[in-house]
Amino acid sequence: MRASELVKNRWQLLVTSNEKHEWANNLIDLVHNAYKNTNLGSFVQNSSQVAASDWVALDWDPDPNLDCTVFYRRARPNESWTGYKIQGIGHDGKTESKQKVINRVKNLLTKPGVWIESSDAMARTLGKQGLNPVTDEQTLQQLFPNSNLTLLDNNGNYERIVDGRKIREQVFGNPVTK
Numbered sequence: 001m002r003a004s005e006l007v008k009n010r011w012q013l014l015v016t017s018n019e020k021h022e023w024a025n026n027l028i029d030l031v032h033n034a035y036k037n038t039n040l041g042s043f044v045q046n047s048s049q050v051a052a053s054d055w056v057a058l059d060w061d062p063d064p065n066l067d068c069t070v071f072y073r074r075a076r077p078n079e080s081w082t083g084y085k086i087q088g089i090g091h092d093g094k095t096e097s098k099q100k101v102i103n104r105v106k107n108l109l110t111k112p113g114v115w116i117e118s119s120d121a122m123a124r125t126l127g128k129q130g131l132n133p134v135t136d137e138q139t140l141q142q143l144f145p146n147s148n149l150t151l152l153d154n155n156g157n158y159e160r161i162v163d164g165r166k167i168r169e170q171v172f173g174n175p176v177t178k
Contacts, residue, residue: 009059012056013055028045030092033091038119044088054071060100082176109126115143147160
């Protein structure tokens with residue numbers, strides 16, 4: 001899709017798996033902006049990481065660049081869940097872009113099989129949007145087998161080991177386990 005083919009103010013699928021796309025750098029910039037003040041930052045650093053996920057993006061203002069994005073992926077064959085895991089978001093920093101991306105995530109999380117693992121600001125934001133975290137320990141253990149997951153409270157906060165580091169997260173949405 002070329003810039004001239006973008007429809008203003010409509011969420012569009014820009015990148016699908018196994019496809020290289022001209023918007024990769026713009027998408028990476030949006031993600032870096034959204035995660036610049038978080039502890040771990042963004043894991044998306046190059047176009048091959050962009051191609052590993054599906055991306056929907058929105059251009060709502062007169063500027064030709066994309067304004068916000070949500071990226072997600074299907075379950076891999078060896079994973080214990082089906083559906084889609086939202087990997088992250090991106091935005092240009094404008095208040096309206098942030099609200100549009102949060103509304104998109106909220107809408108996606110109402111669908112069966114769609115979920116997100118969140119920490120810090122995103123978890124607080126989703127809670128303020130009226131979304132409840134997954135609190136069922138069995139479901140969480142099935143999503144992340146062999147991760148030493150420990151449920152910390154009745155609000156679905158847990159810790160687990162990722163790449164040798166202990167992280168604290170919550171799951172929101174409707175994960176479906178096998």
